[in-house]
Amino acid sequence: MTDTATTDAATEPAGELTPESFARTTEAILASVHGVIDGKPEAIKSALVCLLAEGHLLIEDVPGVGKTMLARALAASVDATVRRIQFTPDLLPGDVTGVSVFNPVEREFEFKRGAIFANIVIADEINRSSPKTQSALLEAMEERQVTVDGLTHRLPDPFLVVATQNPLEMEGTYALPEAQRDRFMMRISMGYPDARAEANMLRQREKVNPLDAVTPVVTAQRVLDLIAFARDVHVAPAIEDYAVALAHATRTNADLRLGASPRATLQLVRAAKVWAALEGRGFVIPDDITQQLAPVLAHRLIPSRSSGGARARSTADAITAILDRIAASVRVPIAARQ
Numbered sequence: 467m468t469d470t471a472t473t474d475a476a477t478e479p480a481g482e483l484t485p486e487s488f489a490r491t492t493e494a495i496l497a498s499v500h501g502v503i504d505g506k507p508e509a510i511k512s513a514l515v516c517l518l519a520e521g522h523l524l525i526e527d528v529p530g531v532g533k534t535m536l537a538r539a540l541a542a543s544v545d546a547t548v549r550r551i552q553f554t555p556d557l558l559p560g561d562v563t564g565v566s567v568f569n570p571v572e573r574e575f576e577f578k579r580g581a582i583f584a585n586i587v588i589a590d591e592i593n594r595s596s597p598k599t600q601s602a603l604l605e606a607m608e609e610r611q612v613t614v615d616g617l618t619h620r621l622p623d624p625f626l627v628v629a630t631q632n633p634l635e636m637e638g639t640y641a642l643p644e645a646q647r648d649r650f651m652m653r654i655s656m657g658y659p660d661a662r663a664e665a666n667m668l669r670q671r672e673k674v675n676p677l678d679a680v681t682p683v684v685t686a687q688r689v690l691d692l693i694a695f696a697r698d699v700h701v702a703p704a705i706e707d708y709a710v711a712l713a714h715a716t717r718t719n720a721d722l723r724l725g726a727s728p729r730a731t732l733q734l735v736r737a738a739k740v741w742a743a744l745e746g747r748g749f750v751i752p753d754d755i756t757q758q759l760a761p762v763l764a765h766r767l768i769p770s771r772s773s774g775g776a777r778a779r780s781t782a783d784a785i786t787a788i789l790d791r792i793a794a795s796v797r798v799p800i801a802a803r804q
Contacts, residue, residue: 502539505663521651533630545682546585559602589629653765704799724768
């Protein structure tokens with residue numbers, strides 16, 4: 467576990483947010499992360515959506531494609547407390563949440579905070595620890611607090627968990643419990659870079675680490691302002707009904723054994739609101755919902771039939787195809803586009 471605190475002042479001035487200042491600030495964050503992660507604009511934007519929608523992000527892919535680098539670049543762009551937890555088989559729940567330790571001087575127990583007490587927590591290779599340790603994150607991710615020895619301790623605001631994991635067929639990994647996966651707002655994959663981006667990486671990182679040049683462009687308080695701004699984006703009742711219809715369709719689809727939870731519906735709308743704000747709109751349209759459908763719902767769904775030894779990537783592709791069919795079958799509220 468490592469603890470990192472940014473020291474440089476953020477560049478965005480204080481004051482009430484306007485659509486222009488929201489766009490300027492979010493563009494600065496995106497540009498800062500782009501300086502480290504080349505050729506992955508969708509993944510970077512999804513990470514920002516999770517931050518501003520008060521969700522949590524799961525990045526799943528093979529080793530070496532930049533999962534941890536993306537998490538660290540986002541964290542370095544925000545002037546806030548950042549902690550990284552390297553999940554290993556011997557990691558204990560108390561290492562994550564904290565423990566009560568007896569103080570012989572005061573002759574009483576005192577709480578020693580764990581690594582979860584930070585604005586941005588990087589849970590690296592989360593599926594290399596046991597399910598018992600993984601479950602230590604459940605309360606923190608849902609209620610933004612931890613309870614140890616009957617005492618509840620609030621976590622700081624904003625609070626974001628960015629977890630990375632390798633595909634399950636790799637050696638030494640444990641499947642995330644369904645309750646854990648449901649608490650991640652989004653799951654994304656990095657994928658291999660194209661030839662141009664990989665060549666640029668070779669040239670840029672031959673002598674320097676691009677993370678060393680990243681300085682904060684926004685404060686933690688400003689992130690809270692951005693969150694509040696996105697929360698005020700208007701969602702028409704027809705759009706809410708559309709999101710509910712899509713979620714309900716996953717629960718009745720014959721190809722799915724487990725559909726989207728009500729939590730997933732709520733997070734789908736929250737993500738769509740942030741996406742609309744990033745697109746410069748003060749209202750959500752149906753395209754915002756469908757744009758977020760696969761990142762928000764796919765990792766929560768379980769196919770009804772086993773693919774007989776197929777790899778995790780094949781399963782993810784199959785679920786995405788099911789979601790595409792569901793989106794095509796649910797009536798779009800055309801009037802809501804106006």
